[in-house]
């Protein structure tokens with residue numbers, strides 16, 4: 001082979017490799033958020049999920065209680081379709097105050113909020129140009145999403161939109177004209193990513209639909225173009241940026257970010273006289289999520305008048321009081337080195353391990369050995385404890401009076417980074 005031929009061969013294959021690498025990077029860039037854009041989410045730990053719509057007038061479950069045809073999924077809800085689809089004509093939540101919701105979330109120690117822009121029932125809680133079935137055509141007339149977005153931006157709370165690609169209202173959904181539905185879906189997401197300033201999370205709820213069902217590859221490309229720093233969950237037929245275990249605490253996992261979504265009552269949307277989880281249960285759930293290296297997205301369903309139910313708001317307030325005192329052991333931590341167990345869970349940050357004792361099963365808590373020396377210990381929410389470290393493990397005890405009803409947060413300071421103690 002002549003030198004010139006060889007040179008051009010080398011050049012060609014070089015070019016080929018470069019193109020391939022560029023393609024791979026392009027692929028990665030829309031499928032996954034950059035690690036630096038995930039950081040705030042991993043540090044935030046705690047967010048407010050809000051399921052709301054005209055269905056709150058009935059007090060039944062959002063989307064699911066709608067009667068009539070449910071293309072793609074079997075079953076019929078208890079509210080006749082004619083009634084369900086006309087509820088918005090009576091929906092006038094005059095006590096809705098976006099600033100108040102944001103304040104409630106912030107006082108609870110939450111760092112972000114995710115709101116149902118459109119649920120499976122197809123009703124848009126924003127002023128979409130693509131449908132008449134929307135909040136601005138209700139007696140209320142106001143764009144709830146716009147007001148919430150503004151309040152979040154002003155209040156310094158990260159903003160997420162829940163959006164259901166599943167739609168039991170749209171005439172083309174899962175029919176031979178499904179392509180038209182996909183155009184509508186992409187159009188609505190374009191609106192949400194264009195008209196409301198910075199959006200931090202897109203939270204799809206595609207109920208097992210595939211990437212083809214929603215043309216999710218193109219959907220993701222568009223979203224990341226419009227909102228370059230956004231993060232997207234795993235429910236649009238693509239892995240997305242984080243996993244979303246539902247109504248259950250995720251298992252310990254440090255490789256892939258995750259967020260458990262859990263209702264404060266028994267339903268996503270508001271239910272009158274619902275059974276509400278205790279403050280203790282909520283805090284334990286949060287601690288177990290964070291100890292497992294995940295987040296908790298705790299859901300409330302506001303009432304038809306626009307207020308978050310006072311009983312629910314009171315619970316959130318109490319969680320906030322705990323976080324005010326013990327936030328250091330939650331925010332910005334990582335899960336482990338002691339994964340969630342019957343006694344509680346461990347979190348860590350820099351040189352500190354935070355041992356969250358949720359149940360004192362016996363006098364002493366025995367933990368496995370670690371590879372660094374404990375140089376100091378304290379109880380973050382008051383009192384002193386006794387810590388004995390040997391090659392066999394760590395023994396922790398404290399007087400009865402120091403054991404907290406909900407969570408005794410013991411700080412173990414090591415003589416080096418906790419990550420080294422875990423190797």
Ligand code: GLC
Nearest residue numbers: 051062063064205246261268
């Ligand atoms: C389930 C429910 C849906 C709810 C979602 C939140 O998928 O069917 O109504 O919005 O959970 O994770």
